[in-house]
Amino acid sequence: MADKLLAIDGNSLVHRAYWALPTTMMDKEKRHTNAVYGFFTMLFRIVEEYRPTHIAVAFDMKEKTFRHEAFAEYKAGRRKTPDELNEQFPMLKDALDMVGVRYTEQESFEADDILGALTKEAGRRKMESYIFTGDRDELQLIGEHVSVVLTKKGVSETKLMTRETLMEDMGITPGQVTDLKGLMGDASDNIPGVAGVGEKTALKLLGEYGTVENLYEHIEELPKNKLYEKLVNGKESAFLSKQLATIHCDMPLRATLDDFAFGGFSMDGLRAMSEKYSFGSFLKRFSMEAEKKEVEVKAVGLNDLGILEDAVELALYFKGGLHFAVDGESEYLIPQKETLLDEGYDLADILKTVMPLLAGKSIVAHDLKAMEHFCGDGRLTGGTYFDTMLADWVLNPSYPKYDMESVLARSELPACAAGLFALAQRQRGQLEEKELDGVYYDIELPLLKVLYGMEETGVLVSDEELKKLGEKYDAQIEELTARIYELAGAEFNISSTKQLAEVLFEKLGLPVVKKTKTGYSTDVEVLEKLEGKHPIIPYIMEYRTLTKLKGTYVDGIRGLIRDGxxxxxxxxxxxxxxxxxxxxxxxxxxxxxxxxxxxxxxxFPAPEGCTIVSADYSQIELRILADIADDGHLKDAFLKGQDIHARTAAEVLDKDIEAVSKSERASAKAVNFGIVYGISDFGLARNLGITRKKAADYIARYFEEFRGVRAYMDEIITRAHKDGFVRTLCGRIRYIPELASGNYNIRSFGERAALNTPIQGSAADIIKIAMNRVSDALHKGNFESKLVLQVHDELILYAKNDELDQVKKLLADCMEHAMKLSVPLAVNVAEGKTWAEAK
DNA sequence: CTGATCACG
DNA sequence: ACGTACGTGATCAGA
Structure with a gap:
């Protein structure tokens, strides 16, 4: 294996770790450890990923450096390093010693100078170097054999920067990084740059002139404007700043590369270090790591796959490649995608060899649906499956991400096949403990296959029609643009809310209706209020509609069409x-x-020989509310098959349902929506355009009639406060930590979520059950018709024309009887030759 | 990369 | 006295 140096900017990473993690983290002796902990979290991750043969951690020395001699204010004005952080440097160095990682520091030089010199030396030896830092200055060190791994937010994300990515991201070469700093400066190091020149301007100038020196040689060619003046005034500063930002790779190194050879962490050292600084989660992790080491020692090549027989216990999908862990007699195999490719294997070949071995076996994967797509149709059948991504979501559906990295990070298990295996084991237990096994095994896991089928089938689109439509919209947009410019008396970007606001509220003097946190609001609601006050308004509204349609639904969709x-x-x-x-x-x-x-x-036409069938639940959320709130009027209305909004109006206004007017029904409809969302008088007033008092009055009268609904709302909120979570009809859970907030707004949001989630979520349960049954029924009946889309309360199918009647019947049946409630579930079925007709 | 806007249920 | 209806995703502008 080729040598690989991981050169770490210790100071940069420690600072990053310190600010990313809470200072409440302490060891047994009440010493702050957050920065040390964060540093090691990053170190373990990066070592795992890059597998270096050498590691060097470089630190700054406290003493002044040659840079201070050149510029007295260098790094002045910097926030003083807190004591809680300073204390952690000796601890970190001690911990590095314990685990067998070498660090270095040299008087009057900074960490980046050391890293520069080290990686330069490594380059001479044709050794690949990776500089790990959060400091973008160090991008200047990128070279043929040197890359920079930049930390991004927090301690978990990084980005690998090479010459190519630097060019892509910023349009400059590594050599131009110092020129960039020379012009734009660097606030964190108190490098001044040229006053008034920011990143954008600096990049533009560099694009044209390449370097600070060349720029000033040609300075007289620039137009004599403000920028020119700034540059002339800042000339001296620019050169000094560039000099300050330049890393000196030619410093005399005290240590040599060989001093930093790394043959893996000392396991005993890791344990002792974790013990000493109370890093419980590391301790756990290392027992797993140890297990994994075993695994890799025994790793065998693809040719040996024949020995697996019925030994497959685990496979996982990861970043477009496959990792397999196979458990026979404690024998594991983990060929990683890169290894296999390095050895000249073709992924398709691998799949052909491996997939038959997986058939009928017990498989654990993260994102099985994606894996199915990757492996190809029908390859994963007959076995038992466990999806760790899906399980994690069912156990707690409120996280922003469920990719493998995030899930394993949350689980504090190592990111490897063994870690995932352990996770699945843990999740199986948790699903039962929390009574979520029904939702997981009976609804979500089977649904995954149904969704795979729907995605695989795809939706037919007419590119030709969309193209025509786009041309039509373009012509209209052009015309509208001209009229708007004329009425505004100037040309501007109508799509820019900022520019539009300027025209409307400053140039044309229209009244300000609403503000956003960044300026004037110009949304539809505002435009509707302004309608009639100026002839430009309707054109703007039409412009908005058309550009939205064109951008998102014509161009956006066209760009995703493959084979029609x-x-x-x-x-x-x-x-x-x-x-x-x-x-x-x-x-x-x-x-x-x-x-x-x-x-x-x-x-969106039906495919040849097919008809589009669409079936939607009628008022499913209000029916669910009727059931769970056990409300007399609501249930009565649905049992009698009445128009629910008319009935609501009749109850509240105390009149016959036949006597309800259109507008009375519309108001009642808004109230019914509001109820489901967790109504407020303010919200209803805004929605209906009535006074807050009238809205409050309406709501009060509603609750007098619909006593069950009122009782449900009170009860679910009380219970949610007590439990910290709510559940749907099928037991699906949602934790709502906002309920415990001391902030009124956040807590209120939590209460509305507590109210709405059992309703919205139960509707989701019901249609998912229906989908599983429809899919099942279609297969069992050997139908060729296919499910293609789900839109929350609606299913869309391509029905073979000769199966049309049977499919419609089957569909309505599965949907209506997906769950038994105390009121009927009503379904409307429609059909057509295009999606537009099927309504 | 975030905010504003707007498309849907 | 708070600010304000639930759940999503895509696009555009502009720091």
Whole structure:
């Protein structure tokens, strides 16, 4: 194996770790340890990823450096390093000693100078170097054999920077990094740069002139404007700043590269160090690491796969490659994708060899649906499955991310096959403890396969029609743009809320209706209030509608068409309530309400020989509310099959349901929506455009009639406060930590979520059960018709024309009887040759 | 990379 | 006296 140097900027990383982690972290002796802990978290991660043969940690020395001699204010004005952090440097050095990692420091030089000299030396020996730092200055050290691993936010994310990525990201070469600092300065080091020149301007100038020196040679060619003046005044500062930012790679090194040879952490040292500084989670981790070491020692090549027989216990999907861990007689195999590719294997070959071995076996994977796509149709059948991503979400659906890295980080298990295996084992127990096994095994796990099928099938789109539509919209947008410019008396970017606000509220003097935290609001609500006050308003509203349609639903979708089809991805672990979401493209928010929605939906035709069938639940959320709140009026209305909004109006206004007017029904509809969301008089007032008092009055009268609903709302909130979570009809859980907040707004939000989640989430349970049953029924009946989309309360299928009647019946049946409630679940079924017709 | 806006249920 | 309806994703502008 080629030698690889990991050169670490100790100071940079310690600072990063200190600010990223809470100072409440202490060891047995009440010494602060957050920076040390964070440093090692990053170190373990990076060593795992890069597997260096040499590691050097460089520290700054407290003494002044040659830079202070050049510029007295260098690093002045910097926030003083807190004592809680300073104390941790000796501890870190001690800990590094214990685990067998060498560090170095030299008087009057900074860590980056040492790193520069070390990596330069390594380069001479044709050794690859990776500089690990948060300091972007060090990007100047990038070279043929040198890359920089930049820490991003927190302690878990990094980005590998090479010449290529630096060029892509900033458009400069490593050599130009000092020129950049020379012009823009660096606030954190108190490097002045040229006053008034920021990153944007600096990059633009460098793009043209390359270096500070060349820029000033050609300074007289610049237009004699403000920028020119700034540059002339800042000339001396620019040169000095560049000099300060330059890292000196030619310092005399006290240590040599060989001193930093690294043959792995000392396991005993790790244990002792974790013990000494009370790093409990590391201790756990190392017992796993030790196990993994065993695993790798026994790793065998692909040719030996034949020995596996029925030994497959675990496989996982990871970053587009496959890692396998196979458990026979405690024999493991983990060929990593990179290793296999290095050895000249083709992924398709691997799959052909490995997949048959997986059939019928017990498989654990992170994101099985993605793995199914990766492995190809039907390859993963017949075995038992466990998906650690799905399990993590079912156990707690409120995290922002569920990728393998995040999940394993939260679990504090090592990011390797053994870690994932251990995680699955733990999750199996937790699912039962929390009574979430039903949701997981009976709903989500089977649904994963259904969703895979839907994504694989895809949706047919007419690129030609979308193209025509786009041209039509473009023409209209152009016309609108001209009119808007004329009415405004100037040209501006209508899509820029900032520029639009300037035109509306400053140039045209229209009244300000609402503000956002950054300035004037110009959203539809505002524009509607302004309608009639100026002829420009309707044009702007139309412009907004058209550009939205064009950008998102014409161009956006066209860009994703492959062979006439689009294949959305249904995210099964994205929402806190249990719903699905849809991305790339989002097919759950295709226009339906507006006048032009028909155009868009018409571009989604049924495939040859098929009809689009759409079936949606009618008022499913209010039916669920009727059931769980056990409300007399609500249940009565649904049992009698009445128009629920009309009935609500009749109750509140105390009149016959037949006597309810259209506008009375509309108000009641808004109230019903509000109830489901956790109503407030303010919200209802805003929605209906009535006074807050009238809204409050309406709500009060509603609750007088719908006593069950009122009681439910009180009860669920009380219980949620007590438990800290709520559940859906199927037992799906959502923790709501906001309920414990001392902040009124946050707590109120928690209460509304507590109220809404059992309703929205139960609806999600019901349609998911229905989907599993529909899919099952289609297979069992040997139908060729296919499920293609789900839009929260609606299922869309491609029905083979000769199966149409049976499929419609089967569909309605599965949906209506997905769950037995105390009121019927009503389903409307429609069909058409395009999506637009199937309504 | 965040905020504003707007598409859906 | 607080600020304000639940759940999503895509696009654009502009720091």
């Amino acid at each position: 089809m689009i294949h959305t991805t249904f995210l099964q672990t994205a929402t806190a309530t249990g719903r699905l979401s849809s991305v790339e493209p989002n097919l759950q928010n295709i226009p339906i309400k507006s006048a032009m929605a028909n155009d868009i939906r018409s571009a």
